[in-house]
Amino acid sequence: MFAGASRGLALVASLLVLAGCGGGGSSSAFTGITHAPYSVSDVALQDTDGTSYALTEADKPLTLVFFGYTHCDDYCPLVMNNLSVALSRLSKADREDVxxxxxxxxxxxxxxxxxxxxLDRYGSGFVGLTGELDDIVAVARSLAVSVDDGTKLPDGGYDLTSHSTTITALGPDHTSTVLWDMETSSAEFAADFTAILHGKAPLS
Structure with missing residues (x-):
């Protein structure tokens, strides 16, 4: 009787492990947060080559926008790493659309x-934008993203007391109705990106 009970417990444990490793459940749910449409500002910033770049020029089916800074040592690396891994999970065709x-x-x-x-530490082909702080704040505000200029430091930078850690999805019409928070995993990002690109989730 003890042996039978042991076999029964082992079977239940095996089923739980298989359920945890399966492709259903949370991995198939859409993680992104939908919201009223935001139309991105046409204020031009500059890319890493110094060329003028407005987010209204983005021409991919899906453009992901994240506001952060290179001296950030906690949230920004976490988000960037998860985004980079998520993009590496996409098929080649889907990756070219993002x-x-x-x-x-x-x-x-x-x-x-x-x-x-x-950016090259996280992957190739990522777009980096800089510019005047007032212009950056204007672009951020159009996407309901908060950028606080904080306190100026002796080296000329800023101690940024707060900045939003959300990731915004822009569609080809330069409007967003989806965002993600910083706790989104790479697997969740990848599943949502795939769903958006294949018309199984709303974007704009």
Whole structure:
């Protein structure tokens, strides 16, 4: 009788393990947060080559926008790593339909070359944008993202007391109805990106 009970417990444990490893459940749910439409500002910033770039020029089916800064040592690396891994999970065709744009909230220190070096640590082809702080704030505000200029530091940068850690999805019409928070995993990002690209989730 004891042996039978042991076999029964082992079977239940095996089923639980299989359920945990399966592809259903939370991995099939849409993690992104839907909201009223935001139309991105057409204020131009500068990419890492110094070329004028407005987010209204984004031409991919899905453009991901994240505001952060290179001196951030906690949230920004977490988000960037999860986004990078998520994009690596996509098929080649889907990956070509996605742009990732990192907009600095600390333009005094995040010059084009600094941004390029930072982004290349996470992957190739990511767009980095900098510019005047007032312009960056205007673009951020159009997407309901908060950028606080904080306190100026001796080296010319800013101690940014707060900045939103959300990731915004822009559609080809340069409007967003989806965002993610910083706790979204790479697997959840990848599943949501795939759903959006294949018309199984709303974007705009």
């Amino acid at each position: 742009d990732l744009v990192f907009v600095t909230s600390d333009p005094a220190r995040d010059t084009g070359p600094v941004l390029r070096k930072y």
